[in-house]
Amino acid sequence: MNMASPGLDQVLVGFCDGELDSKRHQSTFMTNKVGGLPDVPSPLSRPCPRCRRCGSVLVHVVQVYCPLEGSPYHRTLHVFACPGDDCSGRSECWRVLRSQCLEADSVRSPTPPEELRPSATDWCDSADDWGMEEAQGGKQAPNQTPHAIEDVPASDDIDVSTRLEELQLGPSELDAPPCFRPSFISVMEETDLFGEDHDLAHAQKLLKDYKKREGLSVELDCYEDGTGVEKYEKTKVRHGDAVFARFMKKISVCSEQILRYCRSGKPLFISEPPANMSQVVLACFSCGGPRTFELQLMPALVSLLKGEGLEMQLEFGTVLVYTCLKSCWMSDTKEAVEEFCFVQSDPDQQLFK
Secondary structure, three states: OOOOOOOOOOOEEEEEEEEOOOOOOOOOOOOOEEOOOOOOOOOOOOOOOEOOOOOOEOEEEEEEEOOOOOOOEEEEEEEEEOOOOOOOOOHHHEEEEEEEEEHHHOOOOOOOOOOOOOOOOOOOOOHHHHOHHHHHHHOOOOOOOOOOOOOOOOOOOOOHHHHHHHOOOOHHHHOOOOOEOOEEEEEEEHHHHOOOHHHHHHHHHHHHHHHHHHOEEEEEEEOOOOOEEEEEEEOOOOOOOHHHHHHHHHHOOOOOOOEEEOOOOOOOOOOOOOOOHHHHOOOOOOOOOOEEEEEEEOHHHHHHOOEOOOOOOOOOOEEEEEEEOOOOOOOOOOOOEEOEEEEEOOOOHHHHO
């Protein structure tokens, strides 16, 4: 069975695409989103992982629906982090969980309204799984609005105490963990970012600032079709950080990106990675097989993570997520499978503000 995502070198880029209002939208495990509570398919229970360093309940950062081509499974990744002052920049204080379910056993995801629906393409070749068909022609997607509570006629046969027990909140609802305000994530191919005038203007400003800060001679060539290519001539790098220079060059066309997805592709490091990176990435905890790079969180996400009634703040440069190459899953699995993440700090956080 072919478990690899299509387009090995194709990079998909995610952006924040409007608030996910729980009163208007019902998110499921097929919803790409920032923050909120994690959505998992039945019969899996909602995960509530804790920080390996301080023991605090982790906050849900992103949820990415990323089925694999040729696989019969729906597949969702959840990234969690500890908002503690001394924790958010440490790899051991982040956790990634993967949940799956057979497509035949699931219910289609409801679709957000036209003005907020993710607009480009899916992470893989499953664009129809967004529920796009139901939204064509201005039709409202099923289950998009909350159901009204039906009036129940008074009757001597109704046990009032029984009905009150049914209305009681379960333990998971009473002890709901803190969360960031939820937002939709839209996605597009990285190659489609070129040619946007406002993005090029923003790129020029960032490159100019970076040139002053790092001692680089930078030129941005614009062609007749509107595309732009950055040329770097290294003169005198203040910190000698060529890795960070490459990182900046790659994202300068659109610094608003919050996520990059390229399963089995190459990660975009923000600082020099460990020489033994292949050994740092641990084997799959479930099957013992190798892991492969799948996605990474970007610096622009930091400013979008706002707490719901709590003061929570994460600080990171980029968070690299590695997943089981086989995406192993047993049919009787009741809990999400843990994957591996590696956190790099931002050598110059001011650049992305």
